[in-house]
Amino acid sequence: MxxxxxxxxxxxxxxxCAGVDRAIQIVVLALKEHGAPVYVRHEIVHNRYVVEGLEAKGAIFVKELHEIPPEHHAQPVIFSAHGVPKSVPEDAELRKLFYLDATCPLVSKVHKQAMRHQRLGRHVVLIGHAGHPEVIGTMGQLPEGSVSLVETVEDAAVYMPPDPDNLGFVTQTTLSVDDTKGVILKLMERFPNLTAPAADSICxxxxxxxxxxxxxxxxxxxxxxxxxxxxxxxxxxxxxxxxxxxxxxxxxxxxxxxxxxxxxxxxxxxxxxxxxxxxxxxxxxxxxxxxxxxxxxxxxxTVEETENFLVSRELRHVPLTTADMAFVNGD
Missing domain, CATH: 3.40.1010.20 (4-hydroxy-3-methylbut-2-enyl diphosphate reductase, catalytic domain)
Structure with a gap:
């Protein structure tokens, strides 16, 4: 028929996207430069096909740094594209680990925006999803108690800040654009002095x-x-x-x-x-x-994307083969 x-x-x-491409490149280049194993804290990006492909090349994924055996402390450990709290690189330094940070530059920008709010005396409102690695990483850039998480319009309607006149907000980079607008409008309706970040946080x-x-x-x-x-x-x-x-x-x-x-x-x-x-x-x-x-x-x-983020300086000299590039590009 x-x-x-x-x-x-x-x-x-x-x-x-460019951030994911960069993160995968960092793992591939680290494996070429340092040999297996290369350790990665958490999934480098949220995709099992990619993770399993990197595992086949010699990457080992761990939940926390203490899982890396002492005999491999000279091997690189890579932080995922979602970003990590400040406590993670501090822990790596205490353990004398060689680490590479694959945090997406646009996530790092949100970290800087949040820290700027806090430095200027504002309590930070983070719009995002509880438990997401990016949210954990962003909240972990700031002293405890200086940031509040708001997930929905309903949360925004009942949120009670420590100082309603000194608030600044940032958002997780991967939210729904339309839903986030609703949350921001509700917050601004309740707190007219709410300060926006210097640039849009959604990537x-x-x-x-x-x-x-x-x-x-x-x-x-x-x-x-x-x-x-x-x-x-x-x-x-x-x-x-x-x-x-x-x-x-x-x-x-x-x-x-x-x-x-x-x-x-x-x-x-x-x-x-x-x-x-x-x-x-x-x-x-x-x-x-x-x-x-x-x-x-x-x-x-709709639009053509031309963004490209450079990999870590320590790896820029390492060449990628055609096969490497096909893997990095997801082809």
Whole structure:
């Protein structure tokens, strides 16, 4: 029987952002320069495919620094792209570990914005999700008690600061742009003297991916977001697709997770990928649809991203092969 026709509306930009690309490069370059093992505190980015690929190359992922055996203290340990509290590099120095910081420069910018608020005598309001590594890292830049976490508009409506006239806010970089606006508006309504950061905290990649999904979602019978369940920016894309008009939207890590029963009768399917999801998985999912449908790919591009973040100075002299670059780029 002939395959049913299907339009795959492929969003762009999608997938790896400059911060993720830089973090993966740092691990690959450290392995080339220092040999295995190279230790990484927490997942370098929130994607199992990437983590397992780095493990195959010789990276060892640990939850905390004390898990690194003494005989390997001369080997590099790398901090993830999400950022870490100040206590982590302090602990590394006490243990005489050689560490490399893969924190995304845009997350580091939020750290600096929060510290500036605090230095100028403001209590810091951090808009973000409790327990997310980036939130833990940002709160860990400041003295205990000098920052409060607000997650929702409802939280903002009941938040009671120590000094309502001396407040400054920053946000997690991977939030929903629209939802965050609502939280900020509620805070500003209650605290007119609330000071914004010098620049928007939500990163360009989060904003661009959400805007692309928002434009592509109307008319989609289903929308697939490639990403991990613990990836904040990927989960926000699922929400954005539903709010923008997709009839259903789901998060999948690989093609085998697609529930094909829910794809019966679909004619237009949107596809995007969170900032930690490699392009190779997007291609895998497109091929899975082509096996079942007469699929036509329609590009839904919005802006072209040209951002590039330099890796740590200690690694800039290490060359990358074509195969290395393909892995780093998620191809």
């Amino acid at each position: 002939p395959k049913p026709p299907l339009t795959l509306r492929l969003c762009g930009p999608r997938g790896f 360009y990649a989060t904003t661009n991916r959400q805007e692309a999904v928002k434009q592509a979602a109307p008319g989609c019978d289903a929308f697939l977001i490639v990403g991990a369940p613990n990836s904040s920016n990927s989960r926000r894309l699922v929400e954005v697709a539903l709010k923008a008009g997709a009839k259903q939207s789901v998060l999948v890590q690989r093609a085998y997770e697609i529930d094909w029963e829910t794809m019966r009768g679909v004619r237009t399917v949107g596809i995007s990928a969170g900032a930690s999801a490699p392009e190779v998985i997007v291609n895998e999912i497109i091929e899975a649809f082509r096996e079942r449908f007469d699929a036509t790919v329609e590009l839904a591009d």
